[in-house]
Amino acid sequence: MAQIPSVQFASSRPVRADQSVPKTKVLGSWCCERLLAEGPLTNTYLARPATCPAEWPLDYVVKVLKAAYESDSRVVKLLQREALIASTVSHPNLVSALSSQIHEPPYFVVFPRLEAVPLEQPLSNKQKLNLAQILWTTRQVAEALQALHQAGWIHNDVKPGNILLSSVGHVTLIDLGFASSRRESSSVVENPFAGSFHYVAPERFSSRLATDQRSDIYSLGATLFECLTGSRPFEAKSAAGLIEAHRQQPPPQLRRLVPHVPLAVTRLVHNMLRKDPL
Numbered sequence: 001m002a003q004i005p006s007v008q009f010a011s012s013r014p015v016r017a018d019q020s021v022p023k024t025k026v027l028g029s030w031c032c033e034r035l036l037a038e039g040p041l042t043n044t045y046l047a048r049p050a051t052c053p054a055e056w057p058l059d060y061v062v063k064v065l066k067a068a069y070e071s072d073s074r075v076v077k078l079l080q081r082e083a084l085i086a087s088t089v090s091h092p093n094l095v096s097a098l099s100s101q102i103h104e105p106p107y108f109v110v111f112p113r114l115e116a117v118p119l120e121q122p123l124s125n126k127q128k129l130n131l132a133q134i135l136w137t138t139r140q141v142a143e144a145l146q147a148l149h150q151a152g153w154i155h156n157d158v159k160p161g162n163i164l165l166s167s168v169g170h171v172t173l174i175d176l177g178f179a180s181s182r183r184e185s186s187s188v189v190e191n192p193f194a195g196s197f198h199y200v201a202p203e204r205f206s207s208r209l210a211t212d213q214r215s216d217i218y219s220l221g222a223t224l225f226e227c228l229t230g231s232r233p234f235e236a237k238s239a240a241g242l243i244e245a246h247r248q249q250p251p252p253q254l255r256r257l258v259p260h261v262p263l264a265v266t267r268l269v270h271n272m273l274r275k276d277p278l
Contacts, residue, residue, distance in 0.1 A: 026050060027108050028101050032062050041066060041075055046113065058113065060098070065107040076107060078177035083109045085176040091147035093140045095174040114172055120160035123226060131261065133169065134227045140171035141220055149213040153179045156211075158219035159199040160226065182212055197239055198232050199223060202247045202275050214277040221272025228265070229257045233273060247275070 025032040025045065031052075032045035042065055046058035063082075069075040079102060086097035086109070099110040119137065122129060129137075141163055148155055156178040164172040201218035204211050225233045233252065234245035251273045254266040 027062060027064065027106055028099075030060065030062055030099070030108075030110060032064070033058055036061065041069055041078070047110070061111045061113050063109045063111065065105075067106070070105040070107065076102075079107050079109060081179060082175070082177040085148070085151075085153055085179055086111070089147055089151045089153065091144050093144035093171050093173055094147055095172055095176065114164055114166070116164035116166045116170075116172060118161050119163040119165055119223070119227070122165075123160055123230070126230060129227055131228075131265070134224065135265070136169060137163070137165065137171050137227070138220065138224050141173055141223075144171070144173040145213070145216050145220065148179070149216070152181055154182060154211065154213055155179050155216050155219075156204075157196065157199075158216050158223060159196050160223055161196075163223070180211075197242045197246075198234070200246065201277070203277055205243050205247060212277070217272050218274075218277075221269055225251065225254065225269050225273065228254065228261055228269070231257075 027047075029050045030047045031050045032047045034046040035043060036046050037044045042063050045062045045064065047060045047062045048056050048058050049060075063079070065076065065079050083097050083100040083102045086095050087100070090096065095111060097109050097111060101108050141158065145155060145158070153176075155173070155176065157175060158173070162173060162175045164174060166172075199219040199222045201211065201215035204215055222233050229252075234242060234249065236242040236245055251270065254261060254269055255263075
């Protein structure tokens with residue numbers, strides 16, 4: 001699998017490797033040397049500790065809230081939530097926060113730099129992953145989710161763009177800003193920031209139904225379906241059509257698309273994609 005020396009965060013636009021910040025951006029005790037990715041709410045930079053010499057490698061990633069959103073309490077809460085979870089829930093397959101400044105601007109969170117690519121990269125390039133790779137990747141994401149769920153959190157945005165793959169097959173689940181506690185259990189209707197419609201569980205499109213960790217299982221099932229077939233379980237020309245498909249349409253029969261996949265795996269995928277959380 002191809003390697004890139006960077007980490008890309010969800011909903012971010014990658015920046016060319018030769019494009020750099022006009023001058024070193026110092027945030028707290030961190031020197032941000034190169035713009036890595038630009039998202040709608042945040043920018044991410046490659047960085048080093050400010051106490052280190054300039055020739056030291058850029059071994060850290062700083063995710064910075066854009067100045068335009070520093071007075072928006074809803075957006076600030078997303079970064080605060082990410083910093084809280086990533087610094088308190090520890091698991092080998094879950095992103096870890098090393099440092100943060102989340103109570104006054106500029107708001108930022110510091111992560112280790114990961115030599116990895118998002119799962120969406122090989123999928124979008126139509127690269128074939130073998131069955132063992134797919135199942136091992138899925139298992140690692142499931143174990144990261146188990147750690148989150150046991151700590152009382154729901155990820156709410158499981159998708160290929162938030163799953164990082166290293167060259168040796170290690171998986172890291174990232175982007176915890178949309179996570180909610182089981183006490184909150186808000187729907188997409190109540191939280192317009194949350195999730196990609198291609199992977200969101202049916203119950204999250206209703207303001208009447210509480211969501212729980214099973215919604216993450218559905219999203220992981222949609223991701224597993226895409227890994228196996230090369231296509232998402234549902235496509236539509238509009239968001240409304242996509243929502244209706246998740247709520248009403250059965251997913252395509254996996255064995256018709258990939259007849260070589262073992263029956264046990266197809267049963268697993270279709271159970272994960274059940275409309276009823278029960």
